[in-house]
Amino acid sequence: MIDVSLNEPGATRSVPRSSKSEVQSAPSLTLAELQDLFQRAVMDGDGAILQSIPGNGRTTSDVLLGVYQYAYRGRLADILGIDHPLLKRHMGNDVFDEMAHAYITAYPSNTPNVRWFARHLPTFLKTTAPYDAHADLSELAELEQALANAFDAADEPVLSLVDLQAVPPDQWAALIFQRHASAARMTSRCNIYECWQALQDEEEPATINEPVVNQELIVWRKDEMSRVRIMTTEEAMAWDEVMRGATFGSLCEMLAVYDAPDTAPMRAAQFLQTWISAELLTTASNKARSS
Amino acid sequence: MTGEKPDYLGFGLGLRPQHYSDILEGSPNVDWFEAISENYMIPGGKPLKMLDQIRDRYPIVLHGVSLSIASTAPFDKDYLANLKSLAERTEPEFVSDHLCWTGVHGVNLHDLLPVPYTEEALEHVVSRVNHVQEYIGRPIALENVSSYVQFEQSQMPEWEFISEMTKRTGCWLVFDVNNVFVSAFNHGFDAQSYIDAIPADRVVQFHLAGHEDQMTHIIDTHDAMVCDEVWDLYRASVRRFGKVSTIIERDDNIPPLKEMVQELTIARDIANEIFSEENLAKGSQRARV
Numbered sequence: 001m002i003d004v005s006l007n008e009p010g011a012t013r014s015v016p017r018s019s020k021s022e023v024q025s026a027p028s029l030t031l032a033e034l035q036d037l038f039q040r041a042v043m044d045g046d047g048a049i050l051q052s053i054p055g056n057g058r059t060t061s062d063v064l065l066g067v068y069q070y071a072y073r074g075r076l077a078d079i080l081g082i083d084h085p086l087l088k089r090h091m092g093n094d095v096f097d098e099m100a101h102a103y104i105t106a107y108p109s110n111t112p113n114v115r116w117f118a119r120h121l122p123t124f125l126k127t128t129a130p131y132d133a134h135a136d137l138s139e140l141a142e143l144e145q146a147l148a149n150a151f152d153a154a155d156e157p158v159l160s161l162v163d164l165q166a167v168p169p170d171q172w173a174a175l176i177f178q179r180h181a182s183a184a185r186m187t188s189r190c191n192i193y194e195c196w197q198a199l200q201d202e203e204e205p206a207t208i209n210e211p212v213v214n215q216e217l218i219v220w221r222k223d224e225m226s227r228v229r230i231m232t233t234e235e236a237m238a239w240d241e242v243m244r245g246a247t248f249g250s251l252c253e254m255l256a257v258y259d260a261p262d263t264a265p266m267r268a269a270q271f272l273q274t275w276i277s278a279e280l281l282t283t284a285s286n287k288a289r290s291s
Numbered sequence: 292m293t294g295e296k297p298d299y300l301g302f303g304l305g306l307r308p309q310h311y312s313d314i315l316e317g318s319p320n321v322d323w324f325e326a327i328s329e330n331y332m333i334p335g336g337k338p339l340k341m342l343d344q345i346r347d348r349y350p351i352v353l354h355g356v357s358l359s360i361a362s363t364a365p366f367d368k369d370y371l372a373n374l375k376s377l378a379e380r381t382e383p384e385f386v387s388d389h390l391c392w393t394g395v396h397g398v399n400l401h402d403l404l405p406v407p408y409t410e411e412a413l414e415h416v417v418s419r420v421n422h423v424q425e426y427i428g429r430p431i432a433l434e435n436v437s438s439y440v441q442f443e444q445s446q447m448p449e450w451e452f453i454s455e456m457t458k459r460t461g462c463w464l465v466f467d468v469n470n471v472f473v474s475a476f477n478h479g480f481d482a483q484s485y486i487d488a489i490p491a492d493r494v495v496q497f498h499l500a501g502h503e504d505q506m507t508h509i510i511d512t513h514d515a516m517v518c519d520e521v522w523d524l525y526r527a528s529v530r531r532f533g534k535v536s537t538i539i540e541r542d543d544n545i546p547p548l549k550e551m552v553q554e555l556t557i558a559r560d561i562a563n564e565i566f567s568e569e570n571l572a573k574g575s576q577r578a579r580v
């Protein structure tokens with residue numbers, strides 16, 4: 001058996017396998033067996049498949065097989081870089097590539113669409129040394145994915161202020177709201193928004209620090225573009241409660257407990273108006289009627 | 292499955308997101324576009340809107356990379372369902388993918404992996420093609436891929452495998468001229484014999500692309516202009532297969548649309564010269580039907 005070094009997939013080897021006639025008779029293998037061996041060669045550098053592959057007269061079979069081995073990791077690392085350009089800028093090309101190769105080994109693709117190959121990256125960065133020591137890495141990955149997910153999230157109608165004006169005032173308290181498919185919340189343990197912004201402007205990433213309170217973000221799509229902004233702690237709490245099914249009435253009560261009771265209904269109405277003009281909501285319905 | 296042969300579409304390009312606005316604002320001299328199916332197998336948003344708008348103005352072919360027709364792993368049912376609904380939404384001229392496999396054991400290597408040309412593989416591919424065609428309710432087209440290795444177990448040349456596959460399933464063929472060139476060099480076979488052996492009436496599309504010469508082997512990179520040798524082989528292919536819808540593919544180093552349109556002019560000129568030389572012979576007859 002010829003061993004293949006995964007690190008040097010293109011390296012020329014001294015084993016002469018230049019023509020079919022020099023090769024001992026090939027093992028009789030089923031299609032399934034050949035595919036199993038070939039895949040193991042591409043993913044892990046296993047050399048067993050080489051017994052079934054002749055050289056081409058100019059170069060050896062392991063160089064030819066190396067094209068697939070090299071392409072496999074190279075392609076997937078490229079995809080990670082394309083999907084996470086700011087993370088790559090933040091980490092630097094070399095560190096990013098090393099991380100990408102570790103990710104490819106830890107999470108081989110099991111989706112037919114490369115669009116979702118990177119989906120485990122935030123989890124990988126959060127749980128794998130040495131990346132787990134830096135919250136900004138997994139959070140930056142999470143933010144880039146949230147933006148990408150918002151970009152091609154399902155198309156849904158958006159709730160407008162006109163829709164809401166049609167609701168009689170006595171029914172407002174019972175209203176519940178549904179988020180648009182593109183809307184997603186994220187909580188950062190550091191100043192990820194500033195870091196993301198600086199990287200986008202091709203500046204040195206902002207100094208990563210851990211603020212006293214978590215940074216609350218909302219990501220969504222408007223006019224075909226993904227967006228992100230910071231929410232205040234109160235707005236984030238209000239959004240999260242409404243997404244859990246709280247009615248407008250109970251939102252007002254909650255806000256009254258959280259801060260000045262007098263202005264709570266006004267603050268609730270303001271949040272709602274902000275969300276509606278941003279196109280963050282898709283429907284409003286009456287809780288009593290819909291349940 | 293048999294079906295009516297797709298219409299001749301002229302000269303097109305692979306649809307790339309970088310070109311969306313130039314296509315929609317500039318009405319470039321491109322007859323049709325080939326869209327990568329997986330790029331539009333997503334829930335919604337701008338890519339699907341762009342596809343719909345371009346579909347309103349140009350014929351579209353859906354070209355996938357993950358059907359994995361030769362894999363011994365079971366079909367990914369969600370993938371087939373998504374492909375079917377995309378086809379129903381887009382109403383493409385036809386749906387195509389590659390004669391290859393992309394992985395087994397639930398893993399996808401996202402590459403077009405080589406098939407051993409054995410009787411067993413042929414029977415396997417034939418039954419899978421039949422299954423897909425029945426499921427999506429239309430014949431598919433399959434493309435020859437570039438390969439870097441051959442298997443000792445192979446019992447027939449690639450062209451024989453492909454000819455048998457189309458004969459037994461009624462599937463159409465996408466004939467990638469560059470891939471024939473690349474594989475012919477890598478495996479030392481004669482590209483003209485390949486062209487001569489493929490049943491002419493099954494070829495519904497040509498692919499043209501650039502590659503990278505490594506001296507001992509050629510890698511299909513799709514990152515450069517079509518080279519002279521591939522243009523020569525294109526000439527030979529047009530002579531043999533007649534009027535066949537043609538595109539140029541570029542997946543890396545993607546230049547501005549107008550440069551791609553310029554390169555497409557080379558294909559137009561070559562083909563038109565041969566058409567007029569041969570007085571349109573068979574090809575025009577088919578186009579008038």
Ligand SMILES: [Fe+2]
Binds near residue numbers: 434467470498540
């Ligand atoms: Fe192709």
